[in-house]
Amino acid sequence: MTSPESQSSAPQPSVPEPETRDRVYRSSGAIAGGVLMLAIVGWLGIDAVVRGQGRTPWVALAVLILAVPLIVAFTFRPAVYANDERVRVRNPFRVIVVPWGQVAVLRSSLSNEVITEDGAKYQLWALPVSLRGRKRAGRREARATAAGEAGAGSGRVLGGLRGSAGAGGSEPVRAEGDRAMDDLRALLAADEEQRGTRREVGDVSVRWAYEVVAPAVAGAILLTVLLVVG
Incomplete structure (x- = not known):
């Protein structure tokens, strides 16, 4: 027999926590455009701040504070994160988390959208429809x-x-955004098959991206003040 001391000191097997890794969908074209725009705005803005005369450096600084967050918001920031439980949509100014049980349909028309059971519609900025x-x-x-x-x-x-x-045997060639929507629809279909045995669905959550909104608003206020006072 083993003593209580030896039983307590024996290593206990660890129980792995179930988790599903996110599939991440982003627009490579938007990221490339964001790099180019940041390079141009940064070059012109920093040059104006360093070499400008009078109010020019302050105006250039205000423009940078306004423009850089907006460029990042519309190019680098948009992304869609999806796993077996929910889809998280990161748009320029909001983050929307929708459990699959709250998704009514994934629609592709002029834009790719997720529509919830209560009729709310959220555009997927990271997955634009490209003709x-x-x-x-x-x-x-x-x-x-x-x-x-x-x-x-x-x-x-x-x-x-x-x-x-x-x-035959090869899959049809699809555009990048259409392939991503096919993956999302497959996750939704898999959730619908298991919905009767799953735990509570959960609620839709929407959060404003204040880390983007705040600096952009500050830059707009500063630029307005400089133009009015000037």
């Missing part, structure tokens, strides 16, 4: 289809050895 991207995907799909048909034809000539490999 150009859809056209590029359509052209790639047409080329892949043509190549598959050519491969199938040559396979039939060679006795069918390559026909089945070239004719």
